[in-house]
Amino acid sequence: MTVRYAVGKALGAFATLAFVVVFNFFLFRIVEGNPVATLYRGRNLTDAQREALTHQFGLDGSQFEQFLRYLEQTVQLNLGRSYATNQPVIDEIWAAAPQTIALVGVATLISMVIGIVMGISSGWNRGTTKDRVLTSTSMTTWSTPDFWLGMILLTVFAVRLGLFPTGGIEDPSSGATGLEKLLDQAWHMTLPCLTLAIAYVGEFALVMRSSILDVMREDYLTLARAKGLRDAQVRDRHAVRNALLPSTTLIAINFGFVLSGAIAVETVFSWPGLGLLTTESLAGPDLPMLQGLFLVFSASVIVFNLVADLAYPFLDPRVRYR
């Protein structure tokens, strides 16, 4: 691990981010139409009002002036105002982000642990019935549309059995505070979280299985066995530790996708996070909101990828000394 490696990776991430910012501007300028006219359709605006609104939405001046102003504002984290609510986009994103981070973060952690254990078990016992059952389970959950799974779980556990609420984040009529409120929110989060955990578990299991299979051909496993170690020792001390490396990258990348990971599932459970915000912005469409969300989603992936790149040499000395 050299400073040069770290700086190179950081610069690469920065270049990607810059590209996203520029791309974002031009992408959203493809759309024809005048949002001021659309938004205030049927209302009599004076010329002065129209001008003020156009200015407020950053739609006056030449394309180049708009671009410069967009760059300046983006650097200051000013992502413009929502066409729908006229609130600053960044405020709405800040307000919705914690719910998404809680939901998808917990689901990712659960599926990560279960998936890795499943992958180790099926890879180490490859070709057995156990392996076949675990692998087909993983492939089936991977093939399932997550929001559809959510619809099924919602029907069974919320509508039919009445065990869980059908949606939202808390019971609006309860007026609970403190710990009670938190428990109520956890209660509302259970079903969407379970949905996502099942949806993600397959990928972790399949990646872990294939990296266990890769490691099983290595000489140091033969050596460990030759030393007379028990099978479980060979597995846990030698195979798993090395096989975890590719999964670490997958985990980091998955955490990058946390923010954007649950768009459809949040919609099914009306969970008030970034995903629901995205679907709501599709009606209209609320372009500044979509633009801001897309920027935040991309930035989070880029940052976590950088973290994975920088952490890797610490985890794997072979990369460090190369």
Add this chain to the structure above:
Amino acid sequence: MTALAWERRRRALGRTWSEYRRDREGMVGLIVLAVFVAIALLAPLFADESQLHAVNTVDNAVWAPPLDHPPLGTDNLGRPVWDQLVYGSQVSLLVGVAATLIAIVIGTVVGVTAGFFGGWTDSVLNRLSEWFLVIPFIPLAIVLAAILGPSLKNIILVIGVTSWPVTARLIRAQVLTVKQRLFVERSRALGASSAHVMGRHILPNVMPLVIANATLTVPIAILSETTLAFLGLGDPLRVSWGSMLDDAFSAGALGREAWWWYLPPGLCVIAVVLAFTLIGRALEAILDPRLRAGRQG
């Protein structure tokens, strides 16, 4: 030369097939897929297209459970779920295959160019595919679909232009190894042009990998179509499994427990996606030299 080459390729194909036939999971995938393709192609034999439009279903009972309106009941407008399911298979398969074709063509062109020419071409193309890899895929597809407007063509385009980078990387790596082989060097020494070497030597050697990879890209495209259609970004004029789920969810089918409406489309998606995945894995095991070595070792 060509006759000889074709004969050799035909024999190689025969060998691949006889190896493929021994893969039980791959065969299951192939049979399931064949059933769905037959249903999609022969849809008029199994279902009545006029029943997809609410104007023609005013006489049907609405929200009818399967027993009241066999085989699968009706939706909130009296449209039979079965007819929607049959015609929906066309959109899912079409989007899956067409988007994959776009992704494979872009991915192959980018991968072969990057691997073959190297240098700054390689760096620029690498950065481009890296960028597409880190972009959150579903949000990008959502944004593009929202901007371009909902239509079958746009859905295919959106999924196609966002799913090529994995293919490009795989192909590039393969080209880099093929490039070092002696027959490429010999061809060069005999004065072959870049175009000739690429077309006659590199591409045929990379092709098997392209095919295996394509089979594994289709399920991702089908899942993406389902999600985009569920979010209301599908073609409003065509019924697809995703748009059925959207209709059912928006009409409040969950609260009414009208499971016959939204259970079947999801099961169909799972079946088709699994079928493609099984076929892709079987092909990969036969065609990817790295896995092959692993199997023997």
